[in-house]
Amino acid sequence: xxxxxWGKAWVKASRLPSQLYILTPLLAGQLYALRLGYPWxxxxxxxxxxxxxxxxxxxVFANDLADYPADRNNRWFTLFSGGSRVLVxxxxxxxxxxxxxxIMGLGTLTFAGILAVRVGHIGLGKLGVLGILLLxxxxxxxxxxxxxxxxxxxxxxxxxxxxxxxxxLAQAGTFRGFPFALLGVLAPTMLACAIGTSLPDEWGDxxxxxxxxxxxxxx
Numbered sequence: 001x002x003x004x005x006w007g008k009a010w011v012k013a014s015r016l017p018s019q020l021y022i023l024t025p026l027l028a029g030q031l032y033a034l035r036l037g038y039p040w041x042x043x044x045x046x047x048x049x050x051x052x053x054x055x056x057x058x059x060v061f062a063n064d065l066a067d068y069p070a071d072r073n074n075r076w077f078t079l080f081s082g083g084s085r086v087l088v089x090x091x092x093x094x095x096x097x098x099x100x101x102x103i104m105g106l107g108t109l110t111f112a113g114i115l116a117v118r119v120g121h122i123g124l125g126k127l128g129v130l131g132i133l134l135l136x137x138x139x140x141x142x143x144x145x146x147x148x149x150x151x152x153x154x155x156x157x158x159x160x161x162x163x164x165x166x167x168x169l170a171q172a173g174t175f176r177g178f179p180f181a182l183l184g185v186l187a188p189t190m191l192a193c194a195i196g197t198s199l200p201d202e203w204g205d206x207x208x209x210x211x212x213x214x215x216x217x218x219x
Contacts (some may be wrong), residue, residue: 009091013084013100015060021193022052025159025186029167032179038172047115048170051128052163054107059135060117061101065094066139074204080197082204106133112166112189119173127166134158149211152194159193160186 026048034040064071064083086092112128137143138154139184145154162181167177195213202214
């Protein structure tokens with residue numbers, strides 16, 4: 001594979017539009033901290049979103065590996081569902097993608113650790129670890145909630161609770177004063193997004209024994 005095709009395959013595997021699911025709640029947490037009077041730190045702002053990029057890439061690379069059998073059966077994929085198709089189409093090897101996931105997972109933990117040191121709160125490191133664990137519970141055995149009917153709820157927990165808390169804590173340096181009413185808006189919104197993106201995958205998921213919301217509830 002030449003360098004141009006190799007680069008295009010990694011961009012495709014990155015599924016960058018899905019970064020919106022990570023960036024939006026992180027930014028919401030940061031902006032609420034600013035709104036409530038906490039000082040703005042541009043270095044922290046940048047580090048938070050590098051953390052978010054690493055986390056998003058870890059998620060999409062690892063999910064492609066875990067969901068390969070279901071993605072192979074899926075003919076109704078969209079920009080936000082059905083995987084990136086790089087494994088299904090033979091554009092990248094599972095070994096390459098596994099290395100990519102490991103590197104991005106390490107990057108996620110590294111930047112969470114850097115933020116914890118800069119801000120002076122170990123909670124940022126713990127939330128970073130929790131972000132990795134949620135993905136492992138979502139896609140991989142023995143929990144694999146994405147195949148047991150709990151994937152959308154787990155996605156909601158990550159995007160509507162963990163990430164806004166991370167953004168807030170990075171900017172404010174404390175959990176105190178976090179506007180929990182914000183979760184009343186983010187939680188149903190993110191749950192709706194998770195369910196909505198599962199709809200095109202109903203038939204592929206059904207063929208693979210994957211109990212997503214679309215399979216359990218129907219269109």
